[in-house]
Amino acid sequence: MRRGIRLGARRWRHSDLIQRTFVHTSSRLKFFATVTMTLQASRDFWERKCRPIQRKGSKAMRYLKGFAGLVVILAAVLALAWPAADASAQAAKEVAIGFSGPLSGVAAEYGQDCANGVEMAIKEINAAGGITVGGEKYLFKLVKLDDRVDPTEAVNNARKLLDQYKAPAVFNPVFNTLAAMARINQEKGHELLLMAYTSTPKVIEMGNNLLVAIPPPFTVYVKSFSDLAWKKGWRKAAMVVTLGSYGDEWRQAFKAYWQAKGGQITEDKPANYYTETDFSSQLTAALATKPDVLLIGGPSGTTALVIEQARGLGYKGGFILIDQAKMDYIANILKGTQLMGNSIGVASVAMSPTASAPAFDKKYVSEYKRMQTWEVALNYD
Known part of the structure; x- marks a missing residue:
């Protein structure tokens, strides 16, 4: 019993x-x-x-x-x-x-x-x-x-x-x-x-x-992600972030913090990550400004497309992913991390420093036959 x-x-x-x-x-x-x-x-x-x-x-x-x-x-x-x-x-x-x-x-x-x-x-x-x-x-x-x-x-x-x-x-x-x-x-x-x-x-x-x-405010990520990017020597950033109030706020917060550090925003080309699958026009405009890093993100599935298309256009710089886009999910879609080199984003739930994380991951995958994400964990919690 x-x-x-x-x-x-x-x-x-x-x-x-x-x-x-x-x-x-x-x-x-x-x-x-x-x-x-x-x-x-x-x-x-x-x-x-x-x-x-x-x-x-x-x-x-x-x-x-x-x-x-x-x-x-x-x-x-x-x-x-x-x-x-x-x-x-x-x-x-x-x-x-x-x-x-x-x-x-x-x-x-x-x-x-x-x-x-x-x-x-x-x-x-x-x-x-x-x-x-x-x-x-x-x-x-x-x-x-x-x-x-x-x-x-x-x-x-x-x-x-x-x-x-x-x-x-x-x-x-x-x-x-x-x-x-x-x-x-x-x-x-x-x-x-x-x-x-x-x-x-x-x-x-x-x-x-x-x-x-339910989740914490994204402002905690703006600071920590920007500071990590700064330590890598990145100074020029372009933005191709999802449209809508959430994406608008992310871009504004990142721009303010990045410029306060002395960084430069070279281009801002928002895109609809909920309806679009071709981001070539926004990426072409952003990459033409020769950025060190791209701020990107929306749902993880379409964020994976943006990474794939950016690399296809010859981009070799880094990525900062807004908190909605999850790195483990993207790596699963892209069949590995080769295209994600020099990326900064939210760590996977399985990497969370808690004893229960592996057990939760195992149970969810067993029951739903798909990888678990922070969306799963935080709505469950």
Whole structure:
């Protein structure tokens, strides 16, 4: 018999699990709902791992890690919504969790990785018995809808997930579509929690009370990647980065930091990494300025195409990859790292200095028959 429950990357003893009581009082009703939160193991873990950043008067935490944090929030909501009942006589109720993202087109692999991370977490929660709130047991299911990185389609998906599937929360991994959804998710009577997988700082600056940001802001990468490039002696940089708010912010932040160091931006030619497959015009213009390094990136699949096409045009310099583009994924597409020489970017999950990383990698690859990425890991976490 198992002595504990596997929570995320490690196994916790039952005695370590948090159990909190929520009290709801009204003129006619007073009840206690006990919530067993099977995804956070101690108050210290909560403060260290999730690092909630709250704005006065906000209804949702600004920073909270992935599906684990979402379940805690949902547990609290459910605890205040239903009175205590005898769970032994009732079957588990099912709660839909929504996903709207690119599941077709050139960015489909990126969207599928994000969805797989959420799905894997849901499977583990359900296998462990789900959560019990107010004496009732709840399980989860994932409903995935393709929005093709179209803001209008994303908004339609959000409304469908809320109205048809009664989903209290929706995951989305692209800022352009998140921004559109954020304009409607606080409508009175149609509130919807957005789980935002985007590293742009603007997702927090929007001030949306029902939005949770999953990854850290990309500004930490701008500084570290630029400093590494500077140590290599690179001084002239050209940019061929994905279009859209996220890409625009990355380019602006990199340009400001690079120029502050004394570097030069020789060309800026953004491209749509979500719809284009031929980047020869942008690359030709950028390479004509003789840069030491190219700042590139968007979804990993199309970033691999950019690297391949740049080398095909005779470019022998370095690459700085924005955080959305993952080096291990690109190396897998390119059948090795030969074309990626002198590249700076995000390390693979398997290279993460944690004891659980190899086991997580093995489990995901075994179950999904594809390599795991940070999109998987952070949406799962």
